[in-house]
Amino acid sequence: MKGGMKKFQVALVxxxxxxxxxxxxxxxxxxxEDRSAPRVVSLVDDSLALLYNRRSYKxxxxxxxxLGYDDCIEGGSNDGLYLANYRKKxxxxxxxxxDYSVSFMRGFFRDSSVIFLMDDKRKFGFWKIGEKPTNVKxxxxxxxxxxxxxxxxxRFRPWKNGNVLLIGTKGCDYAVLDTSTGNVxxxxxxxxxxxxxxxxxxxxxxxxxxxxxxxxxxxxxxxRLYKNGRKTDSLVWENANWSIVSExxxxxxxxKWFLLDHPTRLLDGKSNPLxxxxxxxxxxxxxxxxxxxxDKIYSSFIDSVGSEIKYDVDDDLYVVEGRL
Numbered sequence: 001m002k003g004g005m006k007k008f009q010v011a012l013v014x015x016x017x018x019x020x021x022x023x024x025x026x027x028x029x030x031x032x033e034d035r036s037a038p039r040v041v042s043l044v045d046d047s048l049a050l051l052y053n054r055r056s057y058k059x060x061x062x063x064x065x066x067l068g069y070d071d072c073i074e075g076g077s078n079d080g081l082y083l084a085n086y087r088k089k090x091x092x093x094x095x096x097x098x099d100y101s102v103s104f105m106r107g108f109f110r111d112s113s114v115i116f117l118m119d120d121k122r123k124f125g126f127w128k129i130g131e132k133p134t135n136v137k138x139x140x141x142x143x144x145x146x147x148x149x150x151x152x153x154x155r156f157r158p159w160k161n162g163n164v165l166l167i168g169t170k171g172c173d174y175a176v177l178d179t180s181t182g183n184v185x186x187x188x189x190x191x192x193x194x195x196x197x198x199x200x201x202x203x204x205x206x207x208x209x210x211x212x213x214x215x216x217x218x219x220x221x222x223x224r225l226y227k228n229g230r231k232t233d234s235l236v237w238e239n240a241n242w243s244i245v246s247e248x249x250x251x252x253x254x255x256k257w258f259l260l261d262h263p264t265r266l267l268d269g270k271s272n273p274l275x276x277x278x279x280x281x282x283x284x285x286x287x288x289x290x291x292x293x294x295d296k297i298y299s300s301f302i303d304s305v306g307s308e309i310k311y312d313v314d315d316d317l318y319v320v321e322g323r324l
Contacts, residue, residue, distance in 0.1 A: 027062045035313045038082065040298040042109035042254030043279075046288075048093070049086045049254075049301075050114060050129070052104050053313060054079045077101040081114070082317050083129055086301045087292070089309050094130055095320045102133070105156035106298070107201075108164070109254035115156050115164065121148045124177070130321075137182040145184050146171035157203040157252060165202060174202075195229040200250040201258065205282060212250050212258060212282070216242055219267060223250050223260060225285050235285035237274070240266045256282045259294060 038051040060072040079102050082095040102116040102125075113128040118136070125136035141147055147170040148154050156177075159165035164177040166184065174187040174196060189197045196202055199211040200223070211226040215236060222236035240263040242249055249261045262274040277296065279288040290304035300310035311317055 028059065029062065030057065030059045032057050032078075035078075035080070035317075036076070037299055037313055038311050038317060039106075040086075040253070040294065041081070041104045041106055041114050043086075043257045044083065044109060044112075044129075044254065047085055047087045048083055050109070051082045051084055051311060051317070052080060053082075053317065054101070075101070079104075080317065080319075081127060082311070084311055084316075086309055087303065089311070089316075092311070092317065092320060095318055096132070097319055098133070102127075103151075106151065107252045107254055108156045108158065110158040117148065124182070135179070137179075139177070139184060140182045141169075142183055142185045144171040145169050145175045145186050155201065155252075157201070159204045160209065165204070167199075167202060195226060199226075200248075201252045203252055203282075205256055208283075210282060212252070214242065214250050216244055221249075221263060223258075223280075223285065225283065227283070233283070233285045235280065235287075237262070239268075240272055252282070253279070253294075257288070258282055 033056040035055045036053045038053045041050040041052050043049050054076040055078040056074060056076045058072055058074050060070045062070050077100060078097055079100075080095060080097040081104075083093040084090075085093075100118070102118045103121065105115045105117065108115045111128070112130075113126040115124060115126055116133070117124050117139075121139070123136055123138050125133045127133040139148075149168055149170045153168040155167040157165040157167065159176060163179055165187070166175040166177055167173070169175050169184070172186045173189065174193070175184050176187050177184050187193055187196075196211055198213060200214045202209070202211045204210065208227045209229075213224045213226065215222040215224060215234070219241055220236055220238050221241045222234060224231055225233040242263055250258055252258045258280050259277045260280050261277055263272055264275050266272050277294045279292040279294065280286065281288060292304070293302040294300070295302070300308050302308050
């Protein structure tokens with residue numbers, strides 16, 4: 001019954017997509033493809049993470065392209081969000097899917113919610129664990145801020161007063177999204193916030209404005225913690241260093257956790273045993289123990305003994321009401 005209902009729901013979504021959105025005619029075909037492998041959106045606590053995936057599709061208008069070829073477009077929709085244990089593989093705690101498309105902003109987690117963009121990145125909303133997405137509003141970019149600049153460049157982080165800090169938007173290094181209005185205004189790097197300059201990442205945590213600055217020095221690397229403009233902590237490794245042209249070595253991955261990308265080699269040319277992403281705690285700065293790694297495409301975790309914790313798209317991820 002469960003499998004039959006799922007097939008019915010997928011077929012219904014496909015039908016509605018054709019007649020309500022794309023307008024499938026006699027010469028148009030629409031086909032759902034497989035769901036994508038899951039990726040991490042955010043950590044939730046010291047054992048749980050939110051994963052997402054989506055179902056790809058292919059829509060073709062037959063014989064309308066140049067020389068009579070089919071004109072096809074590919075895309076993705078039916079996005080899913082799942083709550084899973086990243087220290088020990090277990091049945092997921094909660095999962096749900098949508099009948100439309102959203103783009104999750106990795107590394108944002110506040111009030112049991114992640115943030116997403118939709119409608120060609122013109123709107124934003126929040127999806128809370130155990131519920132459906134809510135509070136969808138239009139983004140209103142205020143000059144000189146001029147838009148989202150892609151997942152590689154723009155980061156969304158919790159900020160004070162319930163707002164969202166945007167790092168790396170078009171036209172603005174830092175901006176603040178007012179969640180009550182949708183207005184995105186520049187956060188200038190002078191006066192009160194001059195100390196945020198050169199942050200590798202930033203957020204608002206437990207009532208403090210947080211900045212993580214990477215350490216690029218000969219023979220050592222790591223991160224410094226700044227709280228409300230004052231340096232309060234450092235986490236340093238010796239006998240290796242990052243290249244001055246490297247970037248994105250420190251990334252907040254939700255709440256009080258961040259990823260740090262260790263150099264591949266030590267100064268003597270030997271392999272760095274810490275090579276790759278490891279999980280760390282923001283305040284105070286400390287590696288997560290026992291050590292937890294994450295692969296570079298955010299698809300799996302590796303525990304301290306080298307065992308991979310990974311969830312299979314077909315067998316492990318499904319719609320389920322919360323059981324926390």
